[in-house]
Amino acid sequence: MSPFASRRVGADPLAQAVRRAIGLATCGSLILGSPTLLAQQSESAGELQTVTVEAEALSLVTEGSDDYRVAQTSTATKLDLTPRETPQSVSTVTRAQIEDFNLDTLNDVLETTPGVTVERLETDRTYFTSRGFEISNLQVDGLRLPMPYNNVHGDIDTAVYDRVEVVRGATGLMSGSGNPAATVNFIRKRPTATPHASVTGSLGSNDHRRLALDVSGPLDDEGRVRGRLVAAGQDGDSYLDRLHRERGVLYGVMEADLSDSTQLALGHTWQQNNTDSNMWGALPLYDSAGNPTDYDRSTSSAPDWSYWNGETQRSFVELTQRLSDDWSIKGTVTHLDMVSDTKLFYIGTVPDADTGRIPNSFYLSKYDRHLEQWVADLHAKGNVEAFGRTHQLVVGSDWSQSRNQQSSLYAAASEDLPPLDDWDGDYPEPDFGDPDFVNDATVKERSLYGAGKLDLAERWTAVVGARMSWLDAVGDQYGSSQDTTLDNELTPYAGLIYDIDDQASLYASYTEIFSPQTEMDRSGQYLDPIEGASYELGLKADVFNGGADAALAVFRTDQANVAQTDGKINGRDVYKAADGITSEGLEMTLAGELAPGWQSSAGYTYLEVEDAEGEATNTYIPRHQVRATTSYRPASLDALKVGARLRWQDDIERERDNADGKTRQDAYALVDLMASYDFNDSLTGSLNVNNVTDEKYLTSLKWDQGFYGAPRHVMANLTWNY
Template sequence: MFSRKTHLAVAIAAACSFNHAVASEQEQLELDAQTVLGSSAAADVDSYKATSSSAATKLDLTPRQTPQSISTLSGAQLRDFKLTSVNDALKAVPGVQVQEVETDRTYYTARGFDITNFQYDGISVPFVYGNVEGDLDTAMYERVEVVRGANGLISGTGNPSATVNFVRKRPTAVPQARVDLTAGSWDKRRIDTDVSGALNDAGTVRGRVVYANENKNSYLDRYSREKNMFHGVLEFDLDDSTVFTLGHILQTSDANSPMWGALPLVYQDGGKTDYSRSTSTATDWAYWDNQENRTFAELAHTFDNGWQAKTVLTRVEKKSDGSMFYIYGTPNRETGAGLYSYPSEYNEKNKQLIVDVQASGPFSFAGRQHEAALGGSWSRSELEDRSWYDSTTGTMLPPLEDWSGDYAKPRNDNGSAGSDFTDRMKSAYGAARWSLTDDLSLITGARVIDVRSNGINYSLAKSSKNSGKVVPYAGVVYDLTEQYSLYASYTEIFEPQTKSDVSGSRLAPLEGVNYEAGIKGELFDDKVNVSLAVFRTEQDNFAEQAGVRGGVAYYRAIQGLTSEGYELEFSGEPLDGLQLSAGYTFVDITDADGGHAVTYSPKHMVKAAATYRVPGLEKLKVGAAVRWQDSIKTAVSLTADDGFTSIGTADAEQKAYAMVDLMASYDIDPNWSVSANLNNLTDEKYLSSLYWTQAYYGAPRNVSATLTWKY
């Protein structure tokens, strides 16, 4: 059932766990608090409640102390609902949309706008094309934090959507091990292993290894994918106050018969297409392999006065290689004509180097204690990619209902083009949390940014420079009572864009302002976080898709865009044994003329997940997750039977729909447990996204079962 890699991983995990068990029986480690810096002490806790985070301001604050909307996807929720991919995880976060435009390329949006900032343990990484290629795994993450709203203070740019911070698993002082074996629909086979503990008698050297392998077919015709993930970390206590950490992550995602582009959404007469959910535009020879290597070195020191300083060096190398097939045109409802071929091969290499230096701690002023954070970052991203073209492009294809993926492999005999460019960013920031009174705090800060690019992007010069741009930030929090706080925040928006216009030139930076205010509370003896936020964003140069050429989308800049809305969120344990995470989001986006804009983003979204340990049967846990959104639409250009002649436009629409997932788990004994998950209970048929003018259908009802051993 499992590959050789799977058997090897099981053997490694079993051996490591046995060695740790013997070591733990031989002696009891006596460790002070410094030896568990970054450890996952709460790895097996059920809690869905958000913890303290520095993701919003670089200051370690509770959600109630943070003057922005912040959500935490806990490790418990990741495990309960088997959210083993980044896409599945972010689908569960309130206010976030996962735009699966293709099987192996994804964009992310929040409050209607692109999320272009991922962080790893608070360190931002460049998003060269504003998307993710392949299927990223979550096995190495302890939790996922999402800060919604403009984020220029922490990310180097002021994107008005959200910042996603992935908190990686770190070594633990106490030995622990875990193995999960999963089998599911469409021949899904998965193994997760996680081993951690001290590597010497004194406990001053600790290590952790996480490995996951997943191999599965699909409900989509011809499509299958295998992915592997390795995460290894070592921690060294250099002295009582200094910790050096070295880690490496390797991820591979290899897809057979992936879709490049997706299904046409409308017929030439403007009516909506309605294909089988299994329909795919991919050929039987297509593939798309993605690999990412991420290495980091971190030196952290705690001073006697309570200040902490940290320097992090990160190196990333990404490779992408594919032979893919795109279908363009608009089908004729009666004859099926109007669809044409576009085969291509593609190769991409991206190397990134990131240096981040930061310090934070308390200070006294005017007889009161305050907090401050300051730091700087530097990054360089070098990208080379090339596309090869084929002389068979433009071959008329049969109707998709009759398409079997049978098409001659491309000869790549019609030339090639590509890119070779470098993006550089330098920034410095400072922030302070001023304790004005016992009940009132003020957070002020700013980041200074220098961004420049040079090189060639598909035969066009790619050169831009923005120097000395200052992005200010201000936030205020007032404690109404011991349970409730009022807050407000303001920041400017400055976001160099990755999207290009029809000529291939990158759009001008996104600019504007972001306002947010609300109330937050800690209820039920601090077991529950609640929040209500209202927000408004004003921006220029927003990227709106204007068309697709050669399988690549191009964009135009929209001026005078305004978004307003509110969010309600709840997370924690309101009753003994009941863990709950829920959120409602309303966003209304209008253009300069007052018309509804960004129509591919829903105005209303609801997301909720809950688990319950049954009284009297505490070994049994049951749960459910619900996602609902209202209708969305996008304008699609129509072409005649020749595939080129324009015959107008039509709206493609996805009506409101809900997804319901169920789970149950049972603890056989302290070491063994079993669980089962049922996804898309109602077998809802829905389009994965309307972010582009093509789309495919989401997965139908499916199941999986998992056997878990832990030590």
């Protein structure tokens, strides 16, 4: 029997979290019951210590501070580089930003990130774009996680992460295959060297409730074994009719110093998302006469029986060996298991212009999915002395396997719908039966890579690298063969940096990425991979007395070898390679401390996207965009912090699929405000008000359907630290 047959993921994530905790009980009980931890807690109650990681660190930890920037990042190359030393556009959303503005999901984080758009097409499936292309790569602690179909199901909770780093442009050196958009890297929280515990409770609009627990510290007298346990659960209704969401997450991690030079870490994350009355597709945006529908913001296209439930389990083990003061080697293995279980309802037409009723043209589906991934990486990193200068090198190899199983059963629709503004979600629920998996594809990719930061001269630095990849795919998805093989696919990386002085640098970079294709040409050969190449010129500087990073970049990204229809041979579609999308634009970013107590992270993006004929395309992506967060803690009252978040974009539009004309979304700005107050060393209260101007806006125009974003809403939080 299929693993999805007659299965619906449980409806209580908090209870599920308790039951799932069996796999993490050792870690949690040791943390909570360690005599060393309890003794040290009594000595340091109320003091949140900055984390110090003795083994190889991806970059500096941000939790425990108000900082809106990081001093180092390795997402682009695995080299430990400052923002000025990285010859690409990089942005980081730190733990302080996440907590200040309640950025509890990946969607919230990326809506705060310069140069990224979040396409909320449905309530439980999201796409992300950058520089005119869909983002197709995620990473966790620098290990790539391929994204089938370039989307995320459900919400990824941020409770377990210290920060999220985003590198824009082609990122093939560390990502392997994908689109020349960006890579999003989640950096997990790790055990702390000193004891720490916190509990945060939140209450908000639409009966939103959330509770989060975080406990960390040493588990033995010497501090050679450390652990951390993070748990969060939330439950709430929505501004959308009938929509109800529940989410639970549990994360446990342990680190052990096996010797003075060897560290072992292992961890596991479990997350469950349960959504009732979710939308598959969304609202029709125009009627049969082509008039905009302009529904109320609460209107939903979901019946009361639809749901989308998902469960994700992610495990990792890593071993770090310090070879010398300058060199270390690190091996990591991760495993992902994701299960989705849904019943869905899709409106396949538009309402009648006179009556508002929607004729019987609906898709009723039971969609199930099982995604399993293995990823392994082994690399060495260190310094080399040559020609009287010090250079940093990394060499490594990685391997991944992703198996994606899907099933969609369809049932016949039985009735028309009344006008959606008046509909209560009542619609006959069909009997779908149990699915059979006929869509089953596996992709294996292995690579060798290397990169170096080369100190060329007093003011000149080069960052260069290359990746050699081998890819094999087998299986079918919805009647389309996925069989393809790539050998010796070379992906270069090159950047040159010139230090104008001690505070500013000019840089130029060229990066690539590739994406395999399953289309065949007239000779029966698979087309070469789509090639994405990014060119970037920029200026980076340390500003505000070194407290902040500023950057200005101009960029261009080209696609080549994109499949284009070339007729038929013996009834078989054939294709030829052609130029694809070209994007170019400008970005300006600023992140850090602008004055004592004043933190800010802001970015402006200008973008042009054209097809091979030079015509504007992907017009659902804004051409002008501003993202900004800021907070201020006055010296005269340092218990108080106030802040604001701004998200602005210009007009967007799309050609209608089933009628003449275009659907447009006017420019809009969303303003969020926050304030927090430390009542004492242990207790902090905060208040967030989002969309304070109550702006009405569509969340995306990527598809011919859409829905409206949340109206003004409020969240109150209380955090206890020990």
